[in-house]
Amino acid sequence: MIDALHQFELAPVFGLLGRSVNFSQSAAFMLLAVGLITFLMLRGMAPRAIIPGRLQALAETSYEFVHDLVTGQVGDEGKQFFPFVFSLFMFVLLGNLLGLIPWAFTFTSHIAVTFGLAAIVFVLITVVGLVIHGTHFFSYFFPEGAPKLLAPLIIPIEIISYLSRPVSLSVRLFANMVAGHVMLIVFASFVVMIGSIGAVGILGAALPLAVNVALYGFELLVAFLQAYVFAILTSIYLHDAVHLH
Amino acid sequence: MNERDGFEQRLRDARARQGLDQPSGGGKRGLPPGPWGIGFRAGLEVVSALAVGVVVGLLLDRWLGTKPWLFLLFFVLGAAAGILNVYRLFDPRRGQPK
Numbered sequence: 001m002i003d004a005l006h007q008f009e010l011a012p013v014f015g016l017l018g019r020s021v022n023f024s025q026s027a028a029f030m031l032l033a034v035g036l037i038t039f040l041m042l043r044g045m046a047p048r049a050i051i052p053g054r055l056q057a058l059a060e061t062s063y064e065f066v067h068d069l070v071t072g073q074v075g076d077e078g079k080q081f082f083p084f085v086f087s088l089f090m091f092v093l094l095g096n097l098l099g100l101i102p103w104a105f106t107f108t109s110h111i112a113v114t115f116g117l118a119a120i121v122f123v124l125i126t127v128v129g130l131v132i133h134g135t136h137f138f139s140y141f142f143p144e145g146a147p148k149l150l151a152p153l154i155i156p157i158e159i160i161s162y163l164s165r166p167v168s169l170s171v172r173l174f175a176n177m178v179a180g181h182v183m184l185i186v187f188a189s190f191v192v193m194i195g196s197i198g199a200v201g202i203l204g205a206a207l208p209l210a211v212n213v214a215l216y217g218f219e220l221l222v223a224f225l226q227a228y229v230f231a232i233l234t235s236i237y238l239h240d241a242v243h244l245h
Numbered sequence: 246m247n248e249r250d251g252f253e254q255r256l257r258d259a260r261a262r263q264g265l266d267q268p269s270g271g272g273k274r275g276l277p278p279g280p281w282g283i284g285f286r287a288g289l290e291v292v293s294a295l296a297v298g299v300v301v302g303l304l305l306d307r308w309l310g311t312k313p314w315l316f317l318l319f320f321v322l323g324a325a326a327g328i329l330n331v332y333r334l335f336d337p338r339r340g341q342p343k
C-alpha cells in the first residue's frame with residue numbers, strides 16, 4: 001500500500017519546546033525560506049561589486065526578473081508594489097524548491113498556506129483599488145457601455161468572478177505542488193516494490209526510477225513556473241486595481 | 246541599404262525561422278506554456294468561480310432561510326462567472342497599457 005499523503009502531515013519539531021507551541025515543520029521551513037532569502041539579499045549584495053560574484057549575480061538576477069515583471073504588468077506605478085511581489089515570489093519559490101530536497105517539507109502544498117498568501121493579495125488589491133479610486137472602484141463590477149437593464153445580472157457575476165480570484169490563485173499552487181509530490185512518491189514506491197522481488201525486479205525497477213528522474217526535473221520547472229505564475233497574477237490583479245480594466 | 250541593415254534583416258529572419266522570438270502578447274497574461282497548462286488553468290478558473298457561487302448561495306440561503314432558491318440562482322451565476330473568467334483569460338484586449 002502506497003501512503004502518498006503521509007508526507008503532507010504536520011508534526012511538531014524542536015522537541016518539547018516545539019510541541020508545547022505546536023511549532024510544525026511547515027513553520028520551520030517557512031522560517032528557513034525567509035532566512036535564506038534574507039541571507040541571499042544581504043550577503044549577496046554586501047560586496048556591491050561592479051562585476052558581480054555568483055551570489056551577487058543571483059541576487060541581482062532575481063531582483064531584475066521580478067522588477068521587470070512588475071513594471072511590465074502594472075506600469076510605472078507598479079514600482080511601489082515591487083517589494084510586496086518580490087517577497088511573495090521569493091517565498092513561494094523557496095517553498096517550492098526547498099520541498100524538492102529529500103525529507104524536506106513543502107509548505108506550499110498546504111491550502112491553508114497558499115490561501116493565506118492569496119488572501120493577502122486579495123485584501124491588498126481591494127484596498128489599493130479603494131484607496132486610488134475611492135467609490136469609483138465599484139464601477140469595476142459594471143463595465144461601462146453595458147445596458148443598464150442587465151445590471152442585476154452582470155454585477156453579481158462580476159462580484160463572483162472577483163471573489164474567485166483568491167480561490168483559483170491558491171488552488172493552482174496547492175494542487176500543482178500536491179500532484180507533483182504525490183507522483184514522485186508513487187513512482188518512488190514502485191521502485192522499492194518492484195526492486196524487492198529479486199534480480200528481475202532490480203532490472204524492472206529501473207523504469208520507474210527513470211520516470212522519477214524525469215519527474216524530478218519536471219518538478220523543478222513547476223517550482224519556478226508556479227512561483228512565476230503566482231507573481232504575475234498578483235501583478236495582473238494589481239494592474240486591474242490601479243487602472244480599473 | 247547598407248551591409249548592416251541586411252544583416253539585421255537576415256538575423257530577424259533566422260530567429261523567426263528557429264522560433265526564437267516568442268510572439269509578444271501570448272504568455273504575458275500569466276498563461277502557462279503548453280496546452281496542458283492552459284487547459285488546467287481554464288478548468289480551474291471555471292471550477293473556482295463555480296465554487297464561490299455555490300458557497301455564496303448556500304450562505305445566503307442559510308442566512309435568509311430561502312433554501313434552496315438562492316443556491317440554485319448562484320450556481321448559475323457562478324457558472325456564468327466561470328465562463329467570464331475563461332473569456333478574460335483569452336481576451337487579448339485586456340492588460341494593454343493605456
